[in-house]
Amino acid sequence: MKVELKDGIYWVGAVDWNVRDFHGYSTHKGTTYNAYLVMGGKIALVDTVKAPFYEEMLERIKEIVPPDRISYLIVNHVEMDHSGSLPLVKKALPKVEVLCSPRAEEELKLHYGTEIALTVVKTGDILELGGKSLTFVEVPMVHWPDSMVSYIKEDKVLLPNDAFGHHIASAERFDDELGWEVILPEAAKYYANIVMPYGPQVLKALDALRGIDIEVIGPSHGIIWRKYIPQIVTTYERWAKGETEERALIVYDTMWGSTEKMARAIYRGITEEGVPTKLYRLSITDKSDIVKEVLEARGLLIGSPTLNNGLFPSVAEFSTYIKGLRPKGRKAVAFGSYGWGGGAIKALMADLQTAGMEVLEELQVKFVPDAEALTRCEDLGRRVAQRIKKS
Ligand code: FEO
DSSP: OOOEETEEEEOOEESSSSEEEETTOTTTTTTTEEOOOEEESSSSEOOOOOOGGGGHHOOOOOOHGGGGGGEEEEEOSSSHHHHTHHHHHHHTTTTTTEOOOOHHHHHHHHHHOOSOOEEEOOOOOEEESSOOOEEEEEEETTOOOOOOOOEEETTEEEEETTTTTOOOOOOOHHHHHHHHHHHHHHHHIIIIIGGGGGGHHHHHHHHHHTTOOOSSSESSSOOOBSSHHHHHHHHHHHHTOOEEEEEEEEEESSSSSSHHHHHHHHHHHHHHHOOOOOEEETTTHHHHHHHHHHHHHHEEEEOEETTTTTOHHHHHHHHHHHHOOOOOOOOEEEEEESSSSSOHHHHHHHHHHTTTOEEEEEEEEESSOOOHHHHHHHHHHHHHHHHHHHH
């Protein structure tokens, strides 16, 4: 079945129903790799798909046009979920001219060698197809330094690659077919786990796109936006600015239950103050699902027992992950139980500070928390709630 975004612009991507791990990010609902065919007098293929899905893309193209009529391949982004089929396309269609950003030129050579000829395009460059044209805008770090978007002004269609994407495999191809409520949680998880460190670059990209008339957005993952464009653009702006809501997240792991007792007492303190709070044990809950909750929570309280003078391994993994994602400005607390030397809280505090959070306080309890220690945990929860409410 042909999927047409606008007259002469087709989705020719692939649906990956089975992927459950996307470089460490859990994709419970699978994903899609979206490629697009833009048919003017000449024909351009915008992006490809992950290499194992090349044949699926080719079959979709064949439904629309003989592949040897394609003149151009636009590489909006080098990451292999999009450029993976480039060598296969070039092998099958050697006359196709490959266009990419200056940074992509360097990176494509490091992925696929120097034999593939590349034409470099920069922000503002226009590829005339005849009746349709592609305008390129570089958007570095959304998601890699090479990233750019392609815009078809004649049809008001934006093809922004990773931006506005989400990991959902579905038979539906458009946002109005799947619904905002279904897409939003996946878009949030995607933003939190992939895009969160690049908020300033996202704002710059949104600025560059301001004033451009957009009726359809075809991202490189998930459904195509045509109904909820104002909603997703506004939501991206809010996420990129790091705006949070009045709620807290307690993330912990535990060896013999002591750090868990502390977590639950802190939870009581915060919720008694009326701040909605979620509690996750790391050895049970997937870390990329937790990170989705970090996106909009104002308070982040992380608990770790001390093991061998350092962090408990599951907390160390989460702490390293969150340090890289840099959810700046969150109000943070480190807490946990220890036996003799301690060490976990010191390591945690360092990671929270490196992540750019506002570290409010720390709390350690030796071995098992007694009633007095649990009261201190509840009091801490109440103080944190007050700080969350004041912001
Ligand atoms: Fe979907 Fe950065 O690749």
